[in-house]
Every structure is written in structure tokens, then in C-alpha cells.
Amino acid sequence: MADAKYPIEGIAYLTASESARYRSSGAWLDSSAGDMLRSAARRSPAKWALITQERRLTYADFDEATERLGAALLELGLAPGDRALFQMGTVIETAIALFGCFKAGLVPVCTLPQHRELEMGELARRSGATAYFVQADFSAFDLTGFAVKLAASFATIREIIVARGARRSGTRSFEALIESIGPGQARARLANVRIGTENALTFQLSGGTTGVPKIIPRFHAEYMGSARDWARRQYTVHGRERGPALRASPHPQRWADRESVPGPRHGRHGDPHATHGPESVLRVGRGGARHALDEHRSRPAPDARLLGRAAARSLLHHPADELQPLPPVTRVGKVDKGALRQQIADKLAAERAEGR
Numbered sequence: 001m002a003d004a005k006y007p008i009e010g011i012a013y014l015t016a017s018e019s020a021r022y023r024s025s026g027a028w029l030d031s032s033a034g035d036m037l038r039s040a041a042r043r044s045p046a047k048w049a050l051i052t053q054e055r056r057l058t059y060a061d062f063d064e065a066t067e068r069l070g071a072a073l074l075e076l077g078l079a080p081g082d083r084a085l086f087q088m089g090t091v092i093e094t095a096i097a098l099f100g101c102f103k104a105g106l107v108p109v110c111t112l113p114q115h116r117e118l119e120m121g122e123l124a125r126r127s128g129a130t131a132y133f134v135q136a137d138f139s140a141f142d143l144t145g146f147a148v149k150l151a152a153s154f155a156t157i158r159e160i161i162v163a164r165g166a167r168r169s170g171t172r173s174f175e176a177l178i179e180s181i182g183p184g185q186a187r188a189r190l191a192n193v194r195i196g197t198e199n200a201l202t203f204q205l206s207g208g209t210t211g212v213p214k215i216i217p218r219f220h221a222e223y224m225g226s227a228r229d230w231a232r233r234q235y236t237v238h239g240r241e242r243g244p245a246l247r248a249s250p251h252p253q254r255w256a257d258r259e260s261v262p263g264p265r266h267g268r269h270g271d272p273h274a275t276h277g278p279e280s281v282l283r284v285g286r287g288g289a290r291h292a293l294d295e296h297r298s299r300p301a302p303d304a305r306l307l308g309r310a311a312a313r314s315l316l317h318h319p320a321d322e323l324q325p326l327p328p329v330t331r332v333g334k335v336d337k338g339a340l341r342q343q344i345a346d347k348l349a350a351e352r353a354e355g356r
Contacts, residue, residue, distance in 0.1 A: 005196035006081035006105055011217050019198060022222065029224035032195040034070070034103035036224060037063055050092050057092060062099070064183050069100030070193075071186035072177040073131070076159055080105025080193055083203065084131035085124060085157075087113050087147065089138045093163040093174060097133050098202075102220075105195050106131065109203045109215060113138045117150070122212045124154045127203060132157050133174070136165020144168055197221035 007013065014022075022028040031039075037059075040049070045060035057065070078084075084106050088094040101108050109127045111120060113135065123129070132151060134143045144162050148170055151157040163174035181189070201223050203215035 005194055006199050008081055008083075008107070008200055008217070011200060013198065019221075022225075027225050027229075028197070028221035029228060030197055030221060031224055032102065032197055032199075032220040033201055033224065034066070034099065034190075034195060037066065037099055037103075050095055052092055055092060062096070064186075065096045065178055066099040066103055067190060068178045068181050068183060068186040069096060069174075070103035070106075071189035072181050073100060073104045073106060073159075074189060074193070075181065076172075076177075078104070078106060078131055078159065080195070081107065081199075082131065083107045083109050083127040083129040084133060085109045085111060085120070085127070085129045086133045087111055087115065087120070087138075087143055088133055088135040088163065089113055091135065091164065093135065096178075097161070097163065097174065102201065103190055103193070103195075105193050105199065107200045107202060107217075108133075110205050111213075112205075113143060115213075116146070118211075119213050120146075120150055121153070123215065124150065124157065126215055128156050129154075130156050131159045131161065133161045133163065135163050144171065147171075195220065197224075 019028070023030060029036075041059040041063035043059075045063075046058055048056055049059040049062040050057045082105075084101055086094070086097070086108050088097065098108055109123055109129055111123055115123070132147050134147045136144050144160075144165060145168075147160050147162075148168065151160055151170075160171040161174050161177065162168070162171045167173040167176070197220045199220055200217045201220045202218050204218055206214040206216050
């Protein structure tokens with residue numbers, strides 16, 4: 001346990017020699033998730049970090065909101081190493097809540113908004129969670145009332161934070177927490193929190209045959225390395241970077257599975273918000289990809305040479321009128337899908353002929 005400043009009982013940490021081996025191999029990055037976001041915001045504050053059909057945030061705005069929320073959580077009496085249940089969907093508030101927790105040293109426990117007493121009770125028991133984030137407008141089901149009822153059965157749960165809905169007795173407003181502390185005060189508060197890169201970042205869900213969920217710890221250093229490598233594999237073609245973006249799936253568990261810390265790069269065509277490369281915009285929600293298509297209509301049409309083989313096969317196997325499965329590409333414009341489909345087929349045939 002070389003760099004875990006807030007150890008959690010029950011987690012099996014690696015030895016110092018094991019950690020050193022992973023670091024020297026490059027598999028781990030010597031950075032926390034919060035510091036990665038701060039670095040991205042310093043490099044490119046005006047670039048888009050999050051886009052949905054409802055709203056968008058630049059890296060500067062995203063970084064500031066997460067600083068303020070993280071500091072506000074500590075002001076409530078929560079402490080680094082505490083766990084927080086998440087019952088939220090794929091909305092910008094989820095990203096802010098996750099990174100607010102990361103910066104404060106709190107450890108999100110990934111759950112599904114569809115989980116009920118059996119699953120949430122078991123996750124609360126296993127994790128010893130002290131906080132509980134809910135999205136009030138996720139569905140017709142009263143998640144806020146459910147959280148209040150569940151928390152009454154677990155003495156460890158002290159704080160319920162409600163996003164996208166009115167707070168109730170015994171809960172706190174997500175938005176009000178962010179507004180409760182200024183940016184400068186928040187940064188000063190979090191400056192005293194030193195997150196070890198081997199601290200637990202999050203608890204992910206694990207399936208099984210027992211009928212109840214189990215949780216698996218992930219750590220800052222190994223997760224940052226995994227996110228970097230995943231992004232490189234997905235968004236690099238023959239040594240060249242392609243594609244804006246990582247698209248989040250509809251719940252925090254998949255965020256943890258597929259999210260990469262954004263790190264914008266300068267785009268082409270003189271667009272200050274254009275992003276290229278494996279570290280790029282995180283588009284949130286099922287509407288994010290279509291939103292991105294709409295906002296880039298003026299760009300040149302995509303070229304099949306920008307698509308990797310997996311992306312090309314994905315496009316080939318979907319009906320021509322479906323926009324949603326279109327993989328992220330560097331440039332999106334008015335597309336003649338029939339011509340693009342043929343171009344991709346020709347590319348794949350040429351690769352097969354070359355034995356690739």
C-alpha cells in the first residue's frame with residue numbers, strides 16, 4: 001500500500017513492490033482523477049467537456065462545479081474515504097457528483113436507478129456508505145422517497161443529496177450545495193485533501209449467482225492508466241488519433257466502466273471548441289451523439305479513412321437511416337451513407353487483401 005492515504009477496511013491493497021512494478025511498466029498513471037480534470041481545465045478551459053441536449057459545460061465550468069461540490073461535501077462533515085451510494089442516470093449532474101466525490105476523496109458506489117430494497121440494502125451494508133446521491137427526475141418512481149426510507153434503516157447514511165428535483169425533509173439540494181461555497185474558498189478547502197493515487201476511486205458492481213450485487217474497488221492510478229489505454233485503443237487508427245469522444249452509458253456503473261478523464265486538444269477548422277484525439281469530449285446520454293451530429297453540420301463529411309475496422313464494421317451492420325450507431329468520427333457533416341458504406345466496404349476489402 002505505497003500511496004493509499006485513506007485506506008478502507010476490507011480492501012486488499014497491493015504491496016509497495018507490486019505497485020512499483022505497475023508504475024514502472026506504465027500500466028498505472030501517477031495521478032488522481034481529480035488532478036487529471038484540473039490539468040485538463042488548465043490546458044483548455046474554454047473547450048467543451050460535457051454536452052447534452054439540455055446543456056453543456058466547458059472544462060473550466062466543469063472543474064469549478066466539481067471543486068465547489070467536493071468542498072461542500074467536506075463541509076457537511078463527510079471525510080475522505082467515506083463511501084457514497086449513487087442512484088443517478090446519465091446526466092451532467094452525475095458527472096459533477098462523481099468528480100466532486102473524487103476530488104473530496106469520497107468513494108462513489110455504483111448502482112442502478114432501477115435497484116430497489118434488496119440490491120440497495122445489500123450495497124449499503126457492504127459499503128458502509130455515509131452519503132447517498134439520487135436523481136429525482138429519473139423516472140416516475142420516487143427515488144428521493146425511496147432513499148429517505150432506505151437511509152432510515154442504515155445508521156451510517158447521514159446525508160442524502162437530491163439532484164434535479166425539490167429537496168425534502170432530511171435531504172439536501174445538489175444545486176444548493178454547489179452554490180453554498182465560492183470557487184476560491186472551495187479550492188482552498190480541497191488543497192488540504194491529498195488523494196493518494198492508490199486510494200480507492202470507486203466501487204463497481206459485480207454480477208454473480210447469489211442474486212445480490214457485489215462491489216469491486218478500483219483505484220486512481222490503475223483506473224487512470226486503464227482509461228488512457230482504453231481511449232488509445234478506441235480512438236487511434238494506424239498511429240493517428242481520431243474521433244471526438246467518449247459517450248457515457250445510462251447509469252453510473254457504465255460511467256465507471258467506460259469513462260475516460262477528458263483532456264482536450266486543439267481542433268481543426270479554427271473551431272476553439274473542436275476536440276480530437278482519444279482524450280476528448282464526454283457526451284452524456286443517448287441524445288449526446290445526435291446532438292453532436294447536429295452541431296457539426298457545417299463540417300466536411302466523414303471519410304472512411306478516419307474509421308477503424310471495428311467502427312467500420314459497426315456502421316456496415318446497421319441500417320443506413322440510423323444515425324445513433326454511427327461511431328464518433330473527427331468530422332461529421334451531411335453524409336451520403338450509401339457512398340460512405342461503399343467506401344468502408346472497399347477499405348475493409350483492401351485491408352483483407354493486404355493481410356491486415
